[in-house]
Amino acid sequence: MxxxxxxxxxxxxxxxxxxxxxxxxxxxxxxxxxxxxxxxxxxxxxxxxxMEPKPPQPPGTRSVVCTRCNTRQNVLQAASRFECWHCNLITQ
Structure with missing residues (x-):
C-alpha cells in the first residue's frame, strides 16, 4: 500500500x-x-x-486586475494609475 x-x-x-x-x-x-x-x-x-494559447502581452505593458470588477487589462509599464475600461474606476 x-x-x-x-x-x-x-x-x-x-x-x-x-x-x-x-x-x-x-x-x-x-x-x-x-x-x-x-x-x-x-x-x-x-x-x-x-487548450488554445492566450495571446501574448503587448511589449511595454503589464497586466493588472481592477479591484472593483476583477477585469484584467494591460496598462503601460510606466503608468502609476489606470482607468478600468469596464467599470471606469481609477486605480493607483
Missing amino acids: GEILVVLLVVGFMCGLINGAIAGKKNFDTTTHMFVGFLAGPLGVAATLL
Missing part, C-alpha cells in the same frame, strides 16, 4: 511540473496549472495541451 502512495505522489508531482511548464508556454498561470496537474495527473496535462 505504501509503494502505491509513493508512486501516485511521484506521478502527481511530475504531472504538476509538466503541466506548469506547458501552461507557461501558453501564457497561463503556471502555479494554478501545476496544482491542477498534480491533482488530475495525466488528464490535467492532456487538458492543458488541448
Whole structure:
C-alpha cells in the first residue's frame, strides 16, 4: 500500500511540473496549472495541451486586475494609475 502512495505522489508531482511548464508556454498561470496537474495527473496535462494559447502581452505593458470588477487589462509599464475600461474606476 505504501509503494502505491509513493508512486501516485511521484506521478502527481511530475504531472504538476509538466503541466506548469506547458501552461507557461501558453501564457497561463503556471502555479494554478501545476496544482491542477498534480491533482488530475495525466488528464490535467492532456487538458492543458488541448487548450488554445492566450495571446501574448503587448511589449511595454503589464497586466493588472481592477479591484472593483476583477477585469484584467494591460496598462503601460510606466503608468502609476489606470482607468478600468469596464467599470471606469481609477486605480493607483
